[in-house]
Amino acid sequence: MGSGTVRRSSPPSSSGGARRIVREAIWVLFIVVFLGTVLIWIMVPTITDSRGWTVSIKAIPSNSTFFGNQGYPMLMFTFPVLFIACLGCVYLHLGNRPSELQEGKNGKGRNKGLATWRRPALVRGPLGIVSWTEVAFLTMFVALLVWSFATYLRNSFRSIDRMGTEHGDKPWQAKLKDSGLRLGLVGNIALSFLFFPVTRASSVLPLFGLTSEASIKYHIWLGHIVMVLFTVHGIVYIIYWIVVGRTSQILMWQGNDEANLPGEISLLAGLVLWATTFPRVRRKMFELFFYTHYLYILFVIFFVLHIGIGFSCIMLPGFYLFMVDRFLRLLQSRSRARxxxxxxxxxxxxxxxxxxxxxxxxxxxxxxxxxxxxxxxxxxxxxxxxxxxxxxxxxxxxxxxxxxxxxxxxxxxxxxxxxxxxxxxxxxxxxxxxxxxxxxxxxxxxxxxxxxxxxxxxxxxxxxxxxxxxxxxxxxxxxxxxxxxxxxxxxxxxxxxxxxxxxxxxxxxxxxxxxxxxxxxxxxxxxxxxxxxxxxxxxxxEPLSAILGPNSWLWLGAIISVSFVMFLILVGIITRYYIYPIEQDINNYPTTPRAILNILVICVCIVIVASAAFVWNRRRNAKEAKQIKHLDGSTAAHPPxxxxxxxxxxxxxxxxxxxxxxxxxxxxxxxxxxxxxxxxxxxxxxxxxxxxxxxxxxxxxxxxxxxxxxxxxxxxxxxx
Known part of the structure; x- marks a missing residue:
């Protein structure tokens, strides 16, 4: 499925004006939801979030017998991003109609207004060629990570100084452990953005004027940031366990808490993958780089098993959209091209x-x-x-x-x-x-x-x-x-x-x-x-055809929304009638099986809905394909x-x-x-x-x- 289609030429009409109004309304709604999501990210590390204005919001889904403690992160982090993705699908579908010539003329003023921000700010350096817009967003993103880490540490260190430590740890030991924990939380923020640039048929990137192939450098930047944070996170914890004499924790796989061993497996897979991404290795041994990149599957699975499905809902939306795109690509690749x-x-x-x-x-x-x-x-x-x-x-x-x-x-x-x-x-x-x-x-x-x-x-x-x-x-x-x-x-x-x-x-x-x-x-x-x-x-x-037909963006929006609703229904039923009777109010149900159940349900929902959409559109594409299969290569040969x-x-x-x-x-x-x-x-x-x-x-x-x-x-x- 292509992420864009050529705009057909058509005369201006009242329907074109209506589409433009709807697109502008969608854009305003997108900005509101996006800014609200950014505000949530800024407030998460603060005491105001943990003890104040979000307590009532957090209590409703967390006490629910249908979603439990994963209800709050799904509501606050997963839903807004998937909602933006669906908005983007409608926005892009409506944008496929007006004449490109007309839009190009109308866009000259906007281009002049943003010209300064598009100019290169950095030409040579480790980041390559970077515009002022990219510098601004990168600075804001790094500021978010630094703000989150500093705020987490300030609040947790105050708590340690005021309330003391657990397990007989000295204050500096407790602060060391808490620093490692906060590095992991900040790494989860960076991981939340990692898969957006590599989602090829993305409905989110075009809202920012981006394409997947042009956003690979952002994926590279984020990958380095994620691996640095998670590597330091793991090293700090290992040092802590050695200092306090609890090295057995390294191989511990707890039942109702974060599991250490899956986290180490995830980190190891990430380190092997990371080592092959550096330019000298990637260019000289591309096949090694290509094959080791499949370790992202192990990295993500064991990451979810490490922190549980609740915290995973923070990084879930980007990976969810990537999985939808990846499965559609798999379906398309099963056919032989003509x-x-x-x-x-x-x-x-x-x-x-x-x-x-x-x-x-x-x-x-x-x-x-x-x-x-x-x-x-x-x-x-x-x-x-x-x-x-x-x-x-x-x-x-x-x-x-x-x-x-x-x-x-x-x-x-x-x-x-x-x-x-x-x-x-x-x-x-x-x-x-x-x-x-x-x-x-x-x-x-x-x-x-x-x-x-x-x-x-x-x-x-x-x-x-x-x-x-x-x-x-x-x-x-x-x-x-x-x-x-x-x-x-x-x-x-x-x-x-x-x-x-x-x-x-x-x-x-x-x-x-x-x-x-x-x-x-x-x-x-x-x-x-x-x-x-x-x-x-x-x-x-088979002749090449759009995997989801001429209305591919609407179909993609339907796949994202329907599969997520199906996921919510199935997880709600499983939690209400299987998990909740076991755990009730004392959190008795193990974290790992719960994470595995959620992973399986997500995969099943995406496979069922995407396959149904693919099969439906495949039948429609087959009619067009039959009309041109009689052509042979003679009509396309070029003179030498x-x-x-x-x-x-x-x-x-x-x-x-x-x-x-x-x-x-x-x-x-x-x-x-x-x-x-x-x-x-x-x-x-x-x-x-x-x-x-x-x-x-x-x-x-x-x-x-x-x-x-x-x-x-x-x-x-x-x-x-």
Whole structure:
């Protein structure tokens, strides 16, 4: 299921105005609930919360025979976030209707008002390129952690000084133990946010203008914070047990209290996972990083067994949404995609073409995860979608650069003298922004290095569609692309789609500046030749389709809400008629079985509801799939000739001639990015960059300078 769909062109109407009003009302409600949730997080460590204004609220669900002590955290922490997620689903569904052209024009004022906050604040450093908005939110988040820890300690230390200690501990020993406990509580706060960035089809991230693929760095930041806090938490407790002579506690698995051994197992799994996430290990041994990341399952399960389901409700909503998304991805990945053709370029680049249903729509810069079982049954790799769902209704294309062991194996298969007649593949996605805002700018400058050109191909194709459909002038487009060798110029052949291209591109203001850094002229050639590969799909292969149909956001909201309500009903019944008769008022029921029961109920509810929604929409998708299964790979094959590689464009049509005239080739030099960007005199210039780390830093440095007030920096990077 894609996280966004292309906005269809439609004339303004009264229904569009009504949708806009409803969206604004939902946005106001979202802000109110969000700020209320933040206020709860701020007040939790205070005495006011534990002894004052929330006592009456906490007493109602905690004394309930249906939910017990987990009722309060579910009410205060789990419900608001899932409610926001459902609001986001409705908000995004309503946003799929109005014309993107109209919204883009209306968004120019908002873009200018927030331009300063979007500018890069930090360009080089351990955090990478960070905007002022990200600095502000990161500062507030760290302040929340520091505030919570300091407030917890101040209140608990006062209690120890006033009331004494337990178990005959000295005051400093009790304070040491309490410090470890508070570190764990603060770590739970950070853990609550950890899974939001990796929920690919998220309805929460778009409310903040984010996508999952662009939020991976937040997941990395949160992961480091979580593991530092939990590691220190565990070390402090071990030191405490050694000091007081109770080392047997290390292997203790209590029945009615926090269980120590599960916590240590969870921490150990987290440490192994954490060790492989550092850049040097991740880049050199990606497969090790990939497989050890599955330890998150052990980490979460034993974490819940360690602290019990009550405290787990604090981090539950983020993980709950992740589990819904993960199971939908599992259902989608069970099908074999209908791969109809491939194109192998001389620059060690492959273009794969999949058949898709017309109902599957996606935005520019969207990505798709690909699995080829013959290479690895477990590995999934993200690739940028280069096709456009408006121009190419029945085809989806991705571009793969031969840069790693996995892609090298795939390249060897496709470039062999006798490529296979069929290649099994499964996909997840597409995923991308719910909408694009490129029309807010007067000019769009796209800077790429090597295979970084791929997301810009989808953007250019979107503007080709807009310029021909709306018959109006689109923003000026400048593509600055740097390649190492002349053979990589063949990437420019992919800018125009092979089919569905309009004959008139006069409204498209496109200029391409292509730089070849290692070759002095166009005479350097490679012995490799472009190769077109046609496949004969099996009858079992299915065209790509939206996993939850055209109304995917509404279906996702229904899955989240219905599964959670089912969870509440089942847990209420189990607690009322099984757990409560045993524990009653003396907390006799063991923590571990109760946590296991809740985990099982959550999993069962998600599986039942998500499977039902998937099966319902699968039947509807099957009708569209039958209409296009008769197509074979012949309609999607590309001619192997490459005009750019031969140093001259083959003028096959007016669009190709226009592209050739708009292209300037520069050999033996690198682009002077500072000079090129400073020449942009328009009042609002969007600067997108996708390429090597140094290129991103150089562009961000130019855009962050005081003299570049008209430049608005946006990074498009999918590197892990």
């Amino acid at each position: 791969l109809i053709s491939a194109r192998v370029l001389p620059c060690d680049t492959m273009e794969l073409n999949f058949s898709k249903t017309p109902g599957l729509e996606y935005t520019p810069t969207s990505i798709m995860f690909l699995n080829v079982p013959s290479l690895s049954k477990l590995q999934w790799h993200p690739f940028t979608i280069s096709s456009n769902s408006n121009l190419e209704k029945d085809k989806l294309s991705i571009i793969i650069k031969n840069e790693g062991s996995w892609s090298k194996k795939l390249y060897q298969i496709l470039s062999s003298p006798s490529p296979p007649d069929r290649l099994e593949a499964s996909v997840e996605g597409p995923y991308g922004p719910a909408s694009t805002h490129f029309l807010r700018y007067e000019k769009l400058v796209m800077v790429s290095g090597g295979s970084g050109i791929t997301p810009f191909i989808s953007i250019i194709r979107e503007f080709i569609f807009m310029s021909s459909t709306f018959k109006s002038m689109t923003p000026k487009l400048t593509l600055i692309c740097a390649f190492k060798n002349s053979s990589e110029l063949t990437m420019l052949d992919l800018v125009l789609p092979f089919s569905g291209i309009p004959s008139d591109l006069s409204n498209l203001q496109l200029q391409i500046e292509a730089y070849v850094t290692r070759d002095k002229d166009a005479t350097t050639k490679s012995s490799k030749q472009a190769q077109a590969v046609r496949f004969k799909p099996s009858s079992r292969d 000739d490459s005009g750019f590689y031969n140093a001259e464009m083959e003028v096959e049509s007016l669009p190709h001639e226009s592209l050739a005239q708009a292209t300037n080739l520069h050999f033996g030099e690198r682009p002077n990015l500072k000079k090129l960007l400073s020449e942009c005199k328009e009042s609002s210039v969007g600067v997108l960059v996708c390429g090597p780390k140094k290129m991103r830093h150089d562009v961000a440095a130019v855009c962050s300078s005081g003299s570049a007030g008209n430049l608005h920096y946006e990074s498009i990077s999918f590197s892990w």
